Amino acid sequence: MALAPGLDPDIAEQVAHVPTDPGCYLWKNAAGEVIYVGKAKNLRARMKQYVMLTDDREKIPLMMQLVAGFDYIVVDNEHEALVLERNLIGQYHPYFNVDYKDDKSYPYIAVTQGDLFPAIKYTREKHRPGTRYFGPYTDARAARETIDTLRKICPICSGTCAEWKRVNRLLAKHSDDADIIGLICAQKGRPCFDYHVGRGPGVCAGMIAPEEYAKSVRRVERFLSGQRRELVGELKEDMAEAAANLDFERAGRIKRRLEVIDGLDDRQQVVFPTSVDIDLIGFYREETIAGACVFVVREGRTVRSCEFILDKGLDVAEEELVSGFVKRYYDETADIPSEVDVAVDLEDAEVIGEWLTAKRGRKCALHRPQRGEKRHLLEMCERNARHALMRYMMRTGYADDRTxxxxxxxxxxxxxxxxxxxxxxxxxxxxxxxxxxxxxxxxxxxxxxxxxxxxxxxxxxxxxxxxxxxxxxxxxxxxxxxxxxxxxxxxxxxxxxxxxxxxxxxxxxxxxxxxxxxxxxxxxxxxxxxxxxxxxxxxxxxxxxxxxxxxxxxxxxxxxxxxxxxxxxxxxxAMTVSVLDEVEGVGPTRKKAIMRHFGSMKKLRAASVDDIAAVKGVPRAVAQAVYDTLRA
The missing domain is CATH 3.30.420.340 (UvrC, RNAse H endonuclease domain)
Structure with a gap:
């Protein structure tokens, strides 16, 4: 079998000595830059498909003309290969791999779990250890509004609060004396503005214990994960308890928080009668660019939608585009549902499902809906992806530049x-x-x-x-x-x-x-x-x-x-011309009336003169002519 045109024969010889283990391969150009990263169950067999051009993807011949070398990394199984592939793509950003078009950092909502008093914040930072990230949000205003709304429901410190930062500095200096610092804050601390408007719990003034604060943090995380029914149940129990203890001021505060949640639910479309957690991902492709839209459904409701622009389109196979985006998106989010719905069957769907299951800690599977509500919602995702791509092309003048x-x-x-x-x-x-x-x-x-x-x-x-x-x-x-x-x-x-x-x-x-x-x-x-x-x-x-x-x-x-x-x-x-056009006295109107009356030429041929004359607007002489013509 012939080698790829322009490929150095030495590379083909080197590929023949690559091991047959699972792993990742990195194709490089003459400058030593990584231009493509892929994973394989069998490295040697997969890489041979490239050098022999038995891989039928359109981009492969062009890519292999640029290849001047390669590296590979062996791992134990396909699952490890997938994780490594995602890390290598994030490290090198190869030209031929699917990636975000502008490679900008998208906003997240983060909870600083590593702190004694975790705070919530809006951020575009790279993911740090000890911080849990929710998102990405492609609408920055929606992310900020979510934080604002959430703090009305579960008062929690903001990562931008100067008083919270002061308390954190004290805790960092005296990490073993958290209780003493709480007393110092209670005696000398000054409540921040958020505390006075009901969005802060008063950490800065020692008004809440770490245990009670941790309870609020867990509620915040459940809310951001879409688990709102459980949160509503807890708040109702707290309100009943406060009322029973005649603490009507606290019961009133909790009631207002429940009203905020009810207002959110009114704005969110119910798409499933059952409580399901699903992400639906739709795509729309142009020649070298694509739009992607993710509908995030939690407890049967669409809690948000996110739109992305990708740097590959019709120039790569649809399966490759979908697989690349799914890996990129879920590599950067901790919000993983029980099911991810896409419009194509992926070759590595099982491996991706295992990877998502490991990240989530519970079962997660990729699914291709064929009919029903999921299919309808997926088509809606695709329409939104198309509109997102059109807006991007208009905003950036992409179509004019390409032309x-x-x-x-x-x-x-x-x-x-x-x-x-x-x-x-x-x-x-x-x-x-x-x-x-x-x-x-x-x-x-x-x-x-x-x-x-x-x-x-x-x-x-x-x-x-x-x-x-x-x-x-x-x-x-x-x-x-x-x-x-x-x-x-x-x-x-x-x-x-x-x-x-x-x-x-x-x-x-x-x-x-x-x-x-x-x-x-x-x-x-x-x-x-x-x-x-x-x-x-x-x-x-x-x-x-x-x-x-x-x-x-x-x-x-x-x-x-x-x-x-x-x-x-x-x-x-030409096909509308029939034998009736040859009958004198039968014009378009009578022809239409006759065919409407009998329904087919077979029934008309079996009709008598009286039957034909019974058609409204057809004289007996014309009926006789029709009958004679059909018999002839």
Whole structure:
């Protein structure tokens, strides 16, 4: 089996000596930079798929042209390989791995569990030991509002409070004297502002014991994990206890906290009748970019949704995109549900499920819903992912940059005098020479210009499909002098694209030569997405995932769609012609009435003259004519 083009044979020989153990492999370029990290159950077998190009992913040939070396790390099992893979991707951020587009740090809500009096805070910091993180939140305002609301329900210190920091400094100096420090705070401490407005428990003034404070922290963590029913139950018990002890002021405070939770529940959509904890993840992909949306469902309610932009799209397989995002997302969050729903079956779903189960401490599995409420909600996720991606592209001008890049790349690859600002593409559609039509689509400045689209009926009588004759005819009609002078057909194109390989390109060149026109032309073959040019027998291969290849494929596919649509219109119109059209006295209205009355031609053929005459609006003479025609 042949090696990947451009790959050093020494690398293939080195791969042959890689062990067959589980582990991770790191492909490197000539500069020694890691460009891809992967995991494998059998390192040697997996890496051979790359060097022999038996891996059918589109990016592999391009990637292997850049490979100049590799490293590998052996581990004990697939689960360890997955964890190591995620760590290595986070360390090196390889170009060919799926990652966040902007690689920005997303906000989290953190609880500083390592402190005697843990605080809650909004943060974008890297995860630190001794701190529990909830999120990520892609909406920073939503994260801050969640903290504000939560402190109304369970008063807890804020990590930004100066008084909490003062107490922490005292505790750090005298870690063995926590009780004494509590007394000092009670005598000399000054209650912070949060305490006075009911959002702080009074740690700064020694008004709460560590045990009681720890109870509030556990409630905060349960709330952020979506376990609100248990919290509501505890608060109701506390309120009843306070009322029984005639502590009506405390009972009133707890009642107000319960009202805050009720207000939250009113704003959250109930999506499941049962108490389930599920994350649903939907994706929407463009050529080299994708949007992802995560619906976080806890106790049957959607508690939040998060949106992300990824740096890979249609240039990688959907399974690879989904798997890469799932690993990245759950590597950075501690909020793991019992089920993660995605729209595709993942090859490593079992291993990812084991990894998530180990992180969660309880069972977690990946699932692909086929129908029902989960499938409906997953489709809603995909719609939200699409809107998130469109907003990002509008905000950043991503589409304009890609289009400009594509036009410049086409100018260089096809040896044009200038960027092809107007591209015309033609396609033929036929069935064995019948209903033969052609389409002309126009892209102006890299975008479809639908006002310039044209369609043609092929006039040449054909007994079988003949794309060459059809293409010659349509080009002769489009580029005839009278058409070139017709403003309705627009200006002269900067590039002419024909759907097909060398034969279609030759037919186009011959026709343009007969017309005395010098228009740059190329052919795009469907099989290997190769671009054929007149000045070279070897096709031009545009890089996989490049803006230029995406644009020229988009032009070709649009011309094919437009031709197929016209072809179907003609074919469907022809199929509506029936034997009734041959009967004198039967027009469209009577024909419709007859067919509506009988429902099918089979029942009409079995009908008598009286039966046909019973149709409203059909005279007996016409009924007789219909009957005689059907019998004939």
């Amino acid at each position: 400009n890049q594509a036009l410049l790349q086409l100018e260089s690859a096809l040896a044009l005098d200038e960027p092809p600002m107007r591209i015309e593409c033609f396609d033929i559609s036929t069935i064995h020479g019948r209903f033969t039509v052609a389409s002309m689509v126009v892209f102006t400045n890299g975008r479809p210009d639908k006002s310039q689209y044209r369609r043609f009926k092929i006039r040449t009588e054909l007994t079988e499909a003949n794309d060459f004759v059809s293409m010659s005819e349509v080009l002769g009609r489009r580029y005839a002098p009278e058409r070139m002078a017709d403003e309705r057909f627009g200006s002269r194109p900067d590039l002419l694209v024909v759907d097909g390989g060398k034969p279609q390109l030759t037919a186009a060149m011959n026709q343009l030569e007969q017309l005395g026109l010098d228009i740059p032309v190329c052919g795009l073959a469907k099989a290997d997405e190769e671009v054929f040019v007149p000045w070279d027998d070897t096709p031009v291969v545009l890089p996989s995932g490049s803006a230029s290849l995406y644009l020229i494929k988009q032009v070709r596919d649009e011309s094919h769609r437009f031709a197929i649509t016209f072809h179907r219109e003609l074919r469907d119109k």
